[in-house]
Amino acid sequence: MKKACITATAAFALIAGNALASGGAHWGYTGDTGPAHWGSLKPEFEMCAKGVNQSPIDLTNFIEAELQPITFNYSGLATEIVNNGHAIQANYTAGSTITVAGKTFELKQFHFHSPSENTINGESFPMEGHFVHAAKDGSLAVIAVMYKVGAENEGMKKLWKQMPANAGDKAPMASQVKADELLPQNRDYYRFNGSLTTPPCTEGVVWLVMKTPMTVSKEQVDQFTHVMHHPNNRPVQPVNARPVLQ
Numbered sequence: 001m002k003k004a005c006i007t008a009t010a011a012f013a014l015i016a017g018n019a020l021a022s023g024g025a026h027w028g029y030t031g032d033t034g035p036a037h038w039g040s041l042k043p044e045f046e047m048c049a050k051g052v053n054q055s056p057i058d059l060t061n062f063i064e065a066e067l068q069p070i071t072f073n074y075s076g077l078a079t080e081i082v083n084n085g086h087a088i089q090a091n092y093t094a095g096s097t098i099t100v101a102g103k104t105f106e107l108k109q110f111h112f113h114s115p116s117e118n119t120i121n122g123e124s125f126p127m128e129g130h131f132v133h134a135a136k137d138g139s140l141a142v143i144a145v146m147y148k149v150g151a152e153n154e155g156m157k158k159l160w161k162q163m164p165a166n167a168g169d170k171a172p173m174a175s176q177v178k179a180d181e182l183l184p185q186n187r188d189y190y191r192f193n194g195s196l197t198t199p200p201c202t203e204g205v206v207w208l209v210m211k212t213p214m215t216v217s218k219e220q221v222d223q224f225t226h227v228m229h230h231p232n233n234r235p236v237q238p239v240n241a242r243p244v245l246q
């Protein structure tokens with residue numbers, strides 16, 4: 001398995017999925033380079049077509065499990081905000097960790113999709129945030145947060161003011177946004193095993209989906225989609241044999 005050899009740093013670079021920087025195969029969300037074609041764009045992307053534990057999924061048919069609370073120890077800061085053409089991403093300094101089922105993962109970056117990638121009992125949300133964490137052994141854990149339309153989101157308000165307008169642009173974080181501001185207070189979660197939702201669709205990713213959505217205003221969703229120019233969600237993938245724990 002290739003994923004065992006990927007270091008945390010390499011995995012992080014892969015997650016950034018930045019074809020502009022890597023000079024790798026271009027992929028996108030529509031047409032010939034859209035999700036249906038990712039698996040054949042490059043040999044390294046074959047898991048996008050061949051994987052059986054792919055993300056996102058429709059979370060349903062929950063299995064009751066004694067999931068321990070996630071321990072959050074977020075102390076780092078976002079250093080820069082990047083428009084990589086696929087998403088808007090904030091990169092994080094070292095020092096923010098979560099511990100889940102006895103294993104510690106460090107927050108590397110968070111980014112957003114619109115509409116949501118995962119769905120819950122068939123329900124899609126206007127936005128989804130992904131908080132990407134890596135363990136020392138290189139394995140990844142993603143905390144996903146759903147955002148529904150309602151009151152303006154204060155954290156996102158600060159973020160969007162600094163959102164680079166063009167793909168490939170980045171800016172230092174002028175006004176700080178803490179990851180905590182973008183997470184619900186109630187951190188009960190669903191858990192399943194999945195993959196990166198962007199090429200190379202590497203599997204072995206622990207997905208922790210917050211049960212409680214946060215709100216964003218309609219204007220905040222529109223601001224994001226206006227800058228992205230297109231939906232940036234991979235369609236849901238077959239669940240196959242995977243249990244979704246709650």
Ligand SMILES: [Zn+2]
Binds near residue numbers: 111112113130197
């Ligand atoms: Zn994502």
